[in-house]
Amino acid sequence: MKLIVAVVQDKDAIKLIEALMLKGYRATKLASTGGFLKEGNTTLLVGVENHKVAEVLAIIKKMCKAREQLVTPLTPVGGPVDSYVPYPVEVVVGGATIFVLSVEQWEKV
Ligand code: 2BA
Numbered sequence: 001m002k003l004i005v006a007v008v009q010d011k012d013a014i015k016l017i018e019a020l021m022l023k024g025y026r027a028t029k030l031a032s033t034g035g036f037l038k039e040g041n042t043t044l045l046v047g048v049e050n051h052k053v054a055e056v057l058a059i060i061k062k063m064c065k066a067r068e069q070l071v072t073p074l075t076p077v078g079g080p081v082d083s084y085v086p087y088p089v090e091v092v093v094g095g096a097t098i099f100v101l102s103v104e105q106w107e108k109v
Contacts, residue, residue: 001047001048001049001050001102001103001106002047002048002049002050002053002100002101002102002103003045003046003047003100003101003102003103004044004045004046004047004048004053004056004057004060004098004099004100004101005043005044005045005098005099005100005101006043006044006046006060006064006096006097006098006099007032007034007041007042007043007096007097007098008041008042008043008044008060008064008094008095008096009041009042009064009065009067009093009094010040010041010042011065011067012042012063012064012065012094012095012096013029013042013044015063016044016059016060016063016064017029017044019059019062019063020044020046020056020059023055023059025046025048025052025056025059026046026047027044027045027046028044028045028046029042029043029044030042030043030044030045031043034093036071036091037069037071037091037093047103047106053100057098057100060095060096060098061095061096064094064095064096065094065095066092066093066094066095067092067093067094068090068091068092068093069090069091069092069093070088070089070090071088071089071090071091072086072087072088072089073086073087073089
C-alpha cells in the first residue's frame with residue numbers, strides 16, 4: 001500500500017479528482033498554501049495498492065498543467081529599502097509535486 005501526496009494547483013484539482021473517481025480511486029482533498037507564493041493550492045491524499053501507483057501518477061500528470069506566474073520578491077531583509085526596486089520574476093508552478101510514501105498499516109474500521 002502506498003500513500004500518494006500530490007500538491008496541485010487549485011485550477012486542476014476538481015478535474016483531477018473527477019478523473020481519479022472515474023477510475024475508481026478514492027481521494028482526500030486538503031486546502032493547503034504554498035510556502036513560496038503564499039497562495040492557496042490543493043493537497044490530495046490517495047491511498048492505493050502498490051501496482052496502481054503508476055496509473056495514478058499518469059492521471060495526475062495528464063490532468064495537471066504547468067503555469068507561469070509572476071511573483072514580486074519581498075524586500076531583502078536588512079537591505080536598503082529606499083533603493084530596492086521589486087521587479088516581478090516569473091516562476092513555473094506545477095504540474096504537480098508528488099510524494100509516494102510507503103504505508104505501514106492501513107485499516108478501515
Ligand atoms: P509554493 O511553495 O508556493 O511554490 C510555488 C512555485 O514557486 C514552485 O512551483 C516553484 O516554481 C517556485 N519556488 C518555490 N520555492 C522557490 C524558491 N525557494 N526559489 C525560487 N522559486 C521557488 P512548484 O515547484 O511546482 O511547487 C508548487 C507547490 O508545491 C509549492 O508552492 C508547494 O506548496 C509545493 N511544494 C513544492 N515542493 C515541495 C516540497 N519539496 N515539499 C513540500 N511541498 C512542496
